[in-house]
Amino acid sequence: MLSDLLILTAILWVASFVLALIERSGLAARVCLVLGCAAGIVFSIGGLNLGIAPFFFPIHLADASVLFRLDAPAFWLFLFGIIPALLAMALSTSNRSPRPRRYWMAGTALALLGALGVFGLQDALSFLIAWEVMSFGGAVMILAEHVHARASSPTLFMLALLEVGAVALMLALLLLSNQTNMLSFAGFSGLASSPKSFLVGLLLLIGFGAKLGLLPFYEWFPAAYGSGSGATGVIFSGVVLNAAFFGLQRGACTWLPKTGGWSTGLAIVFIVVSVLSAILAILYAFQEEDWRRLLSFSSAENASVAIATLGISLLLSANSHPVLAALAWNVALLHLAGHSLAKGALFLTADGVFHASGEYLICQRGLLRRTSTVFGIGAVFAAMSLAALPPQAGFVSEWYIFQTLFQATQATTLVSRLTLALAAAGLALTAAVALATFVKLFGIGLLGDGYEGPAPISGLRSGAVFVLGLCVLGLAVGMPWWLPSLSTANLSLFGANAAASMRDGLLLVPLSNKFAFISPTKLVIAMPLLSLVPIGLILAGRGAGAPRRAPIWYGGLREKPREIATTSLAFSNALRTFYGFIYGPTHDIAREYHHAPYFVKRLVFNQELAPIFGPYLFTPLVRIVRFLATGIRALQSGYLNFYNALIGILLILILALALLSR
């Protein structure tokens, strides 16, 4: 039954790909995409509880039959990626002309199919194909949308970096298949702790990290996300990101050896790289002035946090703490689940901003005042979650991360403990900046005053944001019931069931309730009860007559709130100055004078941040490629004599070789 739903999902997506290319209105394709997502949600919920049987495709690649199987982490990550995807499909891209929409849907169908393949395919060859399809679909989505006039350059940048990752993946898979001469993943797990296993681990980190936004790869994020719509962002930060993380955790937890010095080393590399990525990504996110670019950096940050947690899990495994390792692994999955939902809600909010104003700029437009309450509730829940405020899902996973780190002080070696302590410090910084980032996003992006006019955001979109916001809360509140679905995976991967000891009745506890506990479930009951006090006061005060409302206090003069609204830069400039050594900010102030330099007529202000890796890594690389290309260009010169000369030299060489070998 569930397998049938899976096949239905795939068929619907294939159908939507075909329909998007041939049918003019694109309506059928959209319906197919949405229905496919719905079927996907149903089967992954079912799969989490029941599991499904492995499924053989009736095709053969390289003489091996193609096996498709989804396990619990796959269901988990797929489910939470696909829920926002469904709503994004229903609302579609923010480009409203039919042709781009159709192509966008075709790209989306490809990306979703690719992601499904990444989750389920069980051999190297078909996996790589699915991986490439997913990347290609993403590129098609951005190019089709034409939200940004110059989308091609960022797309190329993205594809180039993804290809670097793909090459690394291919190498890793080659090394692994070398082991048993099998392309099937089933034979990959026998690697002993050695430089080779370390190398494979690194290659996997690079390969999947390119998609997850580890340093330096996160630098493709803002440009690519920033050329597409929010709906594209939903897919990228949801299903696609989750698929990549799934691939990484599968490789790290099942293919690589669990114990040994090289494994410890690899785990430390995972932690260091991802914590640094998280810090850099969130620092850049905080400075962004574009909804999509800010959210994209935040996605890189969250993915990095998940990888850091995975690294912690690996480190604890290597130190023979299977229960703690399982706990860390669970936390990584929890984190991504909450992130997908919340990020989906905010990307849809970003599209709402675009529909209302024609741009994705983060500035005060008073949107919250003008739209329905449910829109605001959805957006604030999502922002709270990403800022790790209780009782949202983001808070639960953040709390678990730090609890895991505290527990992990039991790690035996000094190096491990040191790494964990530094990781804790780094993640704490990340969490603090993340809070500021989402205060900025919500406060400047949605609050404000002074705008007139009808509700700029459709009921459908408000509803979608609201549903996702509720899902975020639901994930946190329902945590005691969600956690058991990870038990089987815990047992099979670590031989210990941490998921079962992460709850105690309605309380969430880090393995034991002696250490600490939280309960979003109880909090959502208690908090509305607390609100009865102010509500009661308001009701009691109503007898005194209608409240008198005074306009905003601006020091005595009436101002137009819109004209003196806090700008995005004004909010974040202090941190920009403080972390100037990272940001390398440049401010450019030009003054135009009237007659003499004392009389300023006009001020022109521009500011920029320097990306870290751009000038030092990518630009030199591009230069080397260009240099080589210039050098080898002669080969393409088309001069007959040049080719004759080449042939002549070749002949002489062959003759020389022949003479020498005699």
Next chain:
Amino acid sequence: MPVWTLYGIRQGLATTAWPKKGGNDGQQGLLGFPRYHAEACENGCRACADACLPGAIQLAKDGSDSECLSIDYGKCIVCQLCTEACPTGAMEKSQEWAFGARHRDDLLWAEALASAPAHQLKDKIKSGFGRSLHIRHVDAGSCNGCESELQALNNPFYNLHRLGIFFTPSPRFADLLLVTGPVTYAMRDALLETYHAMPEPRWVMATGTCAVSGGAVGGGYACGHGLDDLLRVDVYLPGCPPNPVAIIQALLLLLNRDKQRVKGGRLAQ
């Protein structure tokens, strides 16, 4: 580097014990509003009225043919010119400056002291405030003299905080709007906006002769005549500028922690 905390402790207690009994209020030698002795006044003399720049002293016809002085201490700028102009000593220099009053009429000189009981405090002030008071000051065009004395309230000598009275930056937290200056055309809207931004119950105090009546600078193309045309004033405090002790007394008067001293344009004996 000096240790300022020790330095501060070494300086000892600077705060006056006033308004407790026997406390030194620090106003020795300070000249106040001229005291008028009607019995010494010569009929037909108008030296003081001529010398008075703001027109606080005017000659008015009473019932009979003779003219008599009408003195409005709400307009007096304490310049002492009348005391110097008066040939008979009817206008006498004094050290009376605690002229905070709930009603504007109390600042007008009256022949017979009003037999009406001293204006009693509204009960709601007491219930509304208890003992603490938060003040939002608005400068509506003063000469900066009143501000200088208001700033002095927080110096260690007067230490206004000890009386539970505070200046607040935002009108949102303020109970009292303390206004100085005759209200210039440019500050008029800002003043009303500030009043509007205050939560109820709220009170208004006109501080300084300018705010009470416009004083010497009121009128003209840019100035009003104080607060009376704009807001309902709860306490009037003339003075040019009123000294810090007079301001504190007026604040305590508002809080019903002190009694009104001025009646019929003179201090109660």
Next chain:
Amino acid sequence: MNDTLESRVAPTDLPDLCQQLLQNGGRMQMAYARYPQPGTPPEVVYIADQAAREPFTAFRCQLDSNETCLPSLATISPLLGWYEREIHDLCGVRFEGSPEPYRLVLHEGAMPPLPPLDPQFHPVQPIPFTPSAWRLPELQGKDVHRLPFGPVRADVLESAQIVFYYIGEAILHCHPQLFFKHRGMEKRFEGVHVEQAVLLAERISGVSSVCHALSFCQAVEGACQCTPPPRAQYLRVLLAELERLYNHLHYLGHLCHTTTLKVGEAEGKLLEERAKQVNAALTGSRFLRGLLTPGGLRRDLDTSRLYALLENLKPEVGEYMANLEKTNSHLDRLITTGPLPRQVAFDQGASGPIKRASGIDRDLRRDHPYAAYEELSIKIPVKTEGDAHARAQVRMEEIDSSIELIKEVLTRLPNGPIRVEIGPVRGREGLGWAEGPRGSVYYATHFNSSGRLARVKIKTPSFSNWRVFPFTVHDTNMMDYAINEASFGLTMAGSDR
């Protein structure tokens, strides 16, 4: 006009004369317009300062009835920019080629039917006013936050709005919008008898009552060529220096407030309070009001206890200032904060301690001596750094020198009368000046044929220094703003009048 080399000039000659003046080391001090007769077009008067102990220079330019336009000199002598705008607002004279042809003294939206200083303008007629936006530099760039602050600001402060072009911490541009407190004081003088007019002068800027009254009295005395008796002259110096003393002590306390040196703030303000109580005990007024009058003083003063009081105060003030100069947290916030280059200070008309902290060694007490200053030894501190610390240091040294001056006055105080009758003033003109705690005050007085005041122009130090102040704020940051503003020690009342 007394002590002035006057020349009547044609409008077209003005730019050249101004250039020449600057080349000869002169500096414009003020400009104003007056109506010689009701119904006639105004006359514009420029007053400049040539060199120490030389007469002032005055260019007088009478407009004729069909020409109400003069060439703007603001690009030659930038400090004239505000005077030109003021003349335009109050007298309706236009300035051709002005780099900032906007309202200054009157706010945008104030619509007087006639120029307010026109004698035909009814003295108590309020001007119609509909608030509208100020003229600010045009701004390009979505990142900049226009941050208005005021006019009702935090704490007990005078009213003014400071508009920042702000990007979070960093200030790109600062525009102080003043003249919320414009009371039309110059118009208020019209038709008033000199003895009462002193009271108005005392109320231009409450904390500079003495220097305003002194400057006004000297303008009247200059007009009627009368000299007050020596005792009055010495007592005038005494009062002026007492005023400097309490103002500078307040300044130090307030500066500590902005650098969050709490005990330093308390001590500074306590010392100020004690100085004010000395004032009250000596004169009956904490602001030293009600004493000065044209011709001398209204009352004699009993100075017998003053020397002892000062002897008490002096070591405390000395220790306090020495401690301030040893406090790193305080100095760190002052040194290099809000630097004012000498050239900007000169061009934009910086006055008093501000200009002396930027290396301009001018002080009216020494360069154009008045009252008894000629006979006394004054130390004029000058610094060249131009930062907040230099401004504070100049004032601290002035405190020392004021105390010394007062003591010298007390030891040399002659006996004798304190007042002379002033001569006839009908139709006369006079110029008076004084170096107040904040800088130079000038009064130009014109009398009508009945001996009442027809026009009084007041040049205040804060008017000059507010003009300069923003040039030390552009491209600085918000943390320094309050410190910088405190280091200038400005008042709005003086500037706005």
